[in-house]
Amino acid sequence: MKSLLTLTSLFLKQLIRRRSLWIVLIVFAAMISVNYFIQSQMEKAIGRGVSFDIATRQAASALQSFAEQIRSYSVFLILIVSALVAPVSRKDGTTQFVLTLSVNRLRLALSQYTALSVLVFATVIIVHVGYVMAARKLGIMSAGEMALSWVFLLIPLMLFSAVIFSFSLSHSAIVTYIVFMAIPYIIIGLAEVGIEELADYVPMAVVRFMDNLKLLFPDIRGLIVWPKLSFGIVSKTPPFPNWTWQIVHTVSASFFWILLGFWFYRNYDFGSRTATK
Amino acid sequence: MHGMTHTDRRAGDAVIEFEGVHMVFSVGIKKPVHALQGLNLEVTAGSIVGLLGPNGCGKTTTISCLLGLLHPQGGEVFLWGKRVTGNPPSDPTRIYGVLLEDTKLPPFLNVKSALAVVCRMRGFRERGLEKELDRVIHTTRIEGLLNRRISVLSKGQARRVGLGAALVGDPSLLILDEPSAGLDVSAREEFNELVRNLRDNHRTIIIASHLLSDIERTCTHIAIMQNGKIILYEDSETLFSRAREERGDKDILVDQKYADNLNDMGIEFRPSKYPGLILILVEEPEHELLLKLASAKIVPSRIEPKVNLVSLYLDATAEANEQ
Numbered sequence: 001m002k003s004l005l006t007l008t009s010l011f012l013k014q015l016i017r018r019r020s021l022w023i024v025l026i027v028f029a030a031m032i033s034v035n036y037f038i039q040s041q042m043e044k045a046i047g048r049g050v051s052f053d054i055a056t057r058q059a060a061s062a063l064q065s066f067a068e069q070i071r072s073y074s075v076f077l078i079l080i081v082s083a084l085v086a087p088v089s090r091k092d093g094t095t096q097f098v099l100t101l102s103v104n105r106l107r108l109a110l111s112q113y114t115a116l117s118v119l120v121f122a123t124v125i126i127v128h129v130g131y132v133m134a135a136r137k138l139g140i141m142s143a144g145e146m147a148l149s150w151v152f153l154l155i156p157l158m159l160f161s162a163v164i165f166s167f168s169l170s171h172s173a174i175v176t177y178i179v180f181m182a183i184p185y186i187i188i189g190l191a192e193v194g195i196e197e198l199a200d201y202v203p204m205a206v207v208r209f210m211d212n213l214k215l216l217f218p219d220i221r222g223l224i225v226w227p228k229l230s231f232g233i234v235s236k237t238p239p240f241p242n243w244t245w246q247i248v249h250t251v252s253a254s255f256f257w258i259l260l261g262f263w264f265y266r267n268y269d270f271g272s273r274t275a276t277k
Numbered sequence: 278m279h280g281m282t283h284t285d286r287r288a289g290d291a292v293i294e295f296e297g298v299h300m301v302f303s304v305g306i307k308k309p310v311h312a313l314q315g316l317n318l319e320v321t322a323g324s325i326v327g328l329l330g331p332n333g334c335g336k337t338t339t340i341s342c343l344l345g346l347l348h349p350q351g352g353e354v355f356l357w358g359k360r361v362t363g364n365p366p367s368d369p370t371r372i373y374g375v376l377l378e379d380t381k382l383p384p385f386l387n388v389k390s391a392l393a394v395v396c397r398m399r400g401f402r403e404r405g406l407e408k409e410l411d412r413v414i415h416t417t418r419i420e421g422l423l424n425r426r427i428s429v430l431s432k433g434q435a436r437r438v439g440l441g442a443a444l445v446g447d448p449s450l451l452i453l454d455e456p457s458a459g460l461d462v463s464a465r466e467e468f469n470e471l472v473r474n475l476r477d478n479h480r481t482i483i484i485a486s487h488l489l490s491d492i493e494r495t496c497t498h499i500a501i502m503q504n505g506k507i508i509l510y511e512d513s514e515t516l517f518s519r520a521r522e523e524r525g526d527k528d529i530l531v532d533q534k535y536a537d538n539l540n541d542m543g544i545e546f547r548p549s550k551y552p553g554l555i556l557i558l559v560e561e562p563e564h565e566l567l568l569k570l571a572s573a574k575i576v577p578s579r580i581e582p583k584v585n586l587v588s589l590y591l592d593a594t595a596e597a598n599e600q
Contacts, residue, residue, distance in 0.1 A: 002397065002402075003400075006394060006397040006398060007398070010383060010386075010394055013383075013385060013386070014383065014385055017385040092381070092384055093381040093383075093384075094383045096346065096377065097381065097382055097383065097442075098398075099344065099345070100375035101395060101398045101399070102373070102398075103398065267348060269341075269346070269347045269348060270341070270346040270347070
């Protein structure tokens with residue numbers, strides 16, 4: 001346990017030196033700016049003669065749209081940061097150094113992920129506290145949401161960071177971005193846009209394959225309901241998701257990638273050349 | 278993850294065993310590189326093995342397979358009788374220290390913090406940690422570097438700190454990959470002296486190097502690699518004495534008291550491995566040199582066939598090439 005703490009602290013220091021801390025600080029600065037923006041927006045509206053009630057509603061609407069942006073961008077932010085931890089450590093030799101200290105691979109990965117989790121947790125808390133400070137003034141959050149809704153941001157993000165991190169244990173950051181950004185967001189996204197037109201040109205089996213390919217990827221964004229405490233309010237237009245199946249699918253797809261990542265990692269060769277298997 | 282499996286064997290005298298190990302690397306679309314081709318090697322406890330060979334012969338790959346950093350496609354590697362599968366041995370009483378050629382200590386830490394991390398990983402705490410740190414710092418003579426960041430150390434300093442990290446916990450097995458590569462002459466000599474001071478009857482040391490002079494004066498066993506195979510493996514004493522018998526050229530050694538006479542005669546010499554004896558370096562026929570020495574009333578203390586690791590290495594590799 002003590003060696004795990006030593007390793008976690010080592011990798012946390014590495015993360016901080018790799019300017020990841022700056023991401024947290026930027027997020028913190030962004031939250032303060034939002035707070036200030038909401039405040040000044042209300043003051044300006046009231047100054048223009050708008051009633052306090054309408055000014056509050058306008059500010060609340062701006063804040064909610066900001067929450068929507070946080071839900072979307074946090075997934076990208078986690079993808080970018082989580083894919084860097086293991087490759088950077090391999091590149092600067094820290095991974096190989098730790099492995100030569102009789103540390104097994106699983107323990108090494110666990111300590112790296114724990115360090116990453118500390119950073120994710122800190123970021124989520126900063127975002128939540130900043131949002132709560134603004135939302136409290138507008139009265140758009142209940143006490144329960146203020147106290148607990150951060151969990152609904154943290155858990156999906158931790159799950160997603162585990163997916164990305166486990167894959168990056170044996171792949172470069174670029175390959176990880178290609179797999180988790182290019183495939184689900186670009187290729188499948190394009191196919192979705194023109195799926196009906198596509199059926200006129202390619203066999204139905206191919207269309208179905210492309211349509212179903214995205215089931216392999218966890219839809220983390222769909223599970224983030226923060227700053228609310230319950231599912232069912234994020235999507236405003238039908239078809240409304242069956243949340244149970246949505247959760248089961250996301251968790252299953254996540255574990256598929258985590259297991260696949262660890263399978264690659266188990267056989268990974270820490271050398272400058274690629275072994276022929 | 279897995280550590281050791283049912284194919285483990287009872288630990289005997291052998292610390293390290295390689296049995297028919299094959300390792301092949303693919304390089305893009307080019308022909309695959311066979312880094313190890315049926316490597317066999319057995320290292321017994323207490324020996325200091327010099328693993329020699331040209332660049333690209335498979336020395337670093339051999340060490341990486343031993344540490345579980347690489348998974349060989351064929352054959353088996355055993356460390357203390359346990360099959361190496363990708364994870365280090367779990368027995369905390371059997372630790373090994375490693376200094377790899379391309380592995381640095383964490384560049385974002387200072388020297389003292391980096392060594393403290395290693396101490397903690399080896400199970401040292403509080404007072405024990407301080408004591409072990411002092412021991413390692415003193416052994417490797419890095420007192421002046423403690424507050425410097427790893428990333429700003431010179432190559433020689435980094436190697437010494439790396440050796441310090443490898444020595445934490447006084448490991449019974451020390452694995453050094455190209456320990457003095459890239460060092461200037463004085464730094465190399467200083468580093469080699471550090472390594473020589475680590476010799477005792479209990480510690481097993483493997484030194485992979487292509488610098489023959491480093492190996493010749495340090496190791497009890499010589500292993501020469503070529504094309505991913507061990508082409509010669511023998512204890513150095515037997516190897517040198519057999520080679521001396523086979524060779525005709527002679528080394529002439531005289532007592533150190535004749536140094537002034539040799540200087541007067543313009544004959545070059547250098548210290549030898551025998552205490553109190555100096556080795557004459559003149560490149561001229563033996564009988565002429567002996568006549569000169571006799572005329573100056575200098576009696577040779579030893580006359581032995583001229584042989585060194587370079588000649589042995591060249592013979593072994595040439596023979597392997599012919600085959």
